Amino acid sequence: MIKKTLVVASTLLALAACASGPGEKSVQRKQSFETAAGQPVRSFHVYTPLYSWEALNDTQLVVYPKPREAFLLDLAGPCSDLTYATGMTLTSNMSTVYVNFDKVIPIGGGVSMNMPCVIKQIRPVDVSKLKAIEHEQRKVDVQERKAEG
Template sequence: MSCKSMLLAGVAAVLLAGCASVPRAERLSQRQAAYAAAAGAPVNSFRFFTQLWSWEDLGPDQVVVYTKPKEAWLLDVPGCLELPFANAIGLTSNLNQVSINFDKVITGRNNIPCTIQRIRPVDVSRLKAVQQQQRQIKTEPRPS
């Protein structure tokens, strides 16, 4: 393969990778919007007694933690760059209480602590309704 062919192949790969990232960015934006719409007013802390039931990163600045199947919290953790790549996370707490500006999200990848700066409760039933609206598909009959 000539240098020119290799260069063209490299450029094509970069362009395809750029095209592939557009839908992911759009999906992330939709998820962020859905959680923001379902989130309530900020609180200073929440009770946390057991393991996390589930979690979902929303980029390097936010994570949603489910403490129960129908109880979720939207946490703002600005600059938590490892978060989108973490396979697992943990939360610090004091006497079963997770508090802003004190407790942290620990990314499982490198155990880097990210300070929780804002906590908002998520109305999970409202979240599901917003997500359902986002999934609506407009159908039109094919022209004959």
């Protein structure tokens, strides 16, 4: 009886784990960046130190060389531990990052031992457009409360 209960419980936990995916907010954030991203480019100039970066999932991240300049990077397949990384290394040649040559290397994410992930596409992000999209998503409707009577 206990063994059967454990099997049922573990099956339910496995199903629950499969049912849970990326949160709605992270999916919305990814869509915001994709909407604000332009046509693919071959490269971009990177400044040292890099201003900021954000993993959107295990195949995409955004890098900010400067506060008002961003690029959406698509990777050639899943990049282990990217979403859990506390830092990352971005390879470049003479301060320029190139498609199909340069890599993203997650740091401090887990057990992947900092495996490099090849950049397969680079798209510039219109940061002003991104901010407008995010502002629209945070819009709040205010309604008058009906008088209690």
